[in-house]
Amino acid sequence: MQRKSLVSDECPIARSLERVGEWWSILIMRDALHGLRRFDEFSRSLGIAPNMLTRRLNGLVEAGMLERRPYSERPPRYEYVPTAKGEDFSVVLMSLVAWGNRHFADEGTSVEVVERATGLPVQPAMANAEGQCVPLEDCVIQAGPAASAGMRQRLGSMPE
Template identity: 50%
Template sequence: MKKKSFADMPCPIAHSLEHVGDWWNILILRDMSYGLSRFDEFQKSLGIASNTLTRRLQGLMASGLVERSAYSDKPIRYDYLLTERGRDFRPVVLTLMKWGSQHFSANGSNIELIDETTGEPVDLVLADANTGKRISMRDHSLRYKGEDSISAWRLETGRARRDAYRKHLPPSQPLLINR
């Protein structure tokens, strides 16, 4: 069964899902961000069938998220490495990790992000790089720019509900990540 393509949707989230929307892809990218790089390591970590892993790695390479480099000639064996585009996905993986730990792990996560200098756990937040201010539903909103009518409709249709909802949020309510 062929999956639906989001390539023609005028939305950066849909475009992202076109490349990483499969859960296997996200888990492979997670493992790569942990430092795994070999086919057998991904199989062991994920319990994934070799044909499925092959297809996913090929798709990630076609999307420019992963590249491969031979580490053995006889037989030919490859390391699969994150490209710059793939490394830029790491904050998404970390945000998913925090969100999943907070909302779906009964006893919290057994993995935590730490500061390499201090050894202390990191309180991961989404912030504006210009001001350092945490992104919140109350203080931040999306603005449409462009010519796509469906995006304009989507934002405008939800504006009144978003504005009403935002009035009821405490000033420190973050957008994606709770403190």
Template identity: 50%
Template sequence: MLPRTYEGQVCSIARSLEVVGERWTLLIVRDALRGTRRFEDFRGSLGIAHNVLSDRLGKLCEAGILERRLYQTRPERYEYVVTPAGLDLWPVIMSLLLWGDGHRAPQGPPLVVVHRGCGGRLRPGLTCSACGKPLGPYDCEMQPGPGAHPADSTVSPASPA
């Protein structure tokens, strides 16, 4: 089995991979940025095993990417809210999405990221294809694209907490 750390690597990419490099982690962050907050909603969206999701959410909270907040007391239930450090991953997630759309989506993009201000699409460099403005997580909404499955629906990034 490969080690899970990059000891001896003096590299910010290696250090980042220690936090977000495990399988499922970036997909959990993707869903959190789209507004998913509750454990069962992550499970339903991802089809991930309970123990794996629990482990990844715990690690994301420890790393300060998500914050665990109590939303119900009887029984105790928690939701996971994106922190400022988590929001800083939005450009990474969107860059991966755009790369995947260009190189790994033969039927077309499953999701298109649209600028709420003018309706233009997100393009590399994270700017709007229509107006040229730089875009962030609260400037955009995601809509089903030509490669979407019929069950996909319009989704938007999480609102500020």
């Protein structure tokens, strides 16, 4: 059941949170992107109630983040594989790791994002269409080509 967004049906943040903004869904995606595929693997990793896990997996399949594939006919069993859309979510998770480490890891980092080839820590960054890094303070949000008049008005009144 889709609930009516209080902010805006056009807002990409609201749209994204509608699909994966719930705690368990994000952790399921984390595990799926680290190679877990089967119901019992998610259950063991997360300690989540089976009915809750079923609902969250179905929601992620419906949102196009995971694909449900049969691996056994008797009894029927399925694995959950990240789609291209689901794979793209890894950027969000890596950003959450960096942000969480920066603000909530008083005891030190237990997990960090590193460059595979060098092992050196990396931080999330914005890049322009040519791939050049752009400092976050030089980035703003603006109305896109499909924005409604209301969205254009709302974004036009946002402070820079």
